[in-house]
Amino acid sequence: MLENTDILIGICENKTNRLIGFIRVLSDFVYKALIFDVIIHEEYQGKGLGRILLDQVTTHPKLQSVQHFELYCKSDKISFYEKWGFTKEIDDINFMRKTVK
Template sequence: MKLKIINQLTDNQIEDLCYLYTTTWWAKERKLIDVQRMLKNTDIIVALCDPSNHQLLGFSRILTDYVYRALLLDVIIRDNYRQQGLGKILMEAIVSHPDLQEIEALILFCQSDVIPFYEKWGFFGKSDKLEIMIRP
């Protein structure tokens, strides 16, 4: 399968992203207008598309200060393309992204069942010094 790594989404791909969100437990309620606003305020997008029809197959976004921290969010592969190595391709594109080479730490949140997947790229589990805190 041929893939193209992209850093911007077309209007059709933004609609594809909204579909991808509906397949997740954490983002299934996201609305198009909010996703458009989110994308305008995202520092880095790393996504995969099918070059023949430009359909969005994988997506991730990164918020960063480009020095100390980068937060990796919304790592998603289209449901009917999972288990085909696209997650690996997406993660390789993320960790090798030129704008992320100088940062001290790339951070992500994930469920325990996918920890082994992210460990392949040097991520490690819970720190004994830090706790995740959320203010809804």
């Protein structure tokens, strides 16, 4: 999964070098940048680390020419992502999944 991800950004704790925050992006670098796995370790949530990760992705030099940043999230995270201009208002688009394994 990581080898085939276009952009990976992590946040490590200074003292232990333990990974405490993570985000990854798949992109064609023209039309779409799909954000996956915005994860902050439970102990560090509410400290602004998610904001740092989203800011790093939305201002990333390699992603400045994409037309759309996209993601999917649980309902309780919608207000968080709205701060970056994400909306649920995508006409005639449905999230679909096919499980193969």
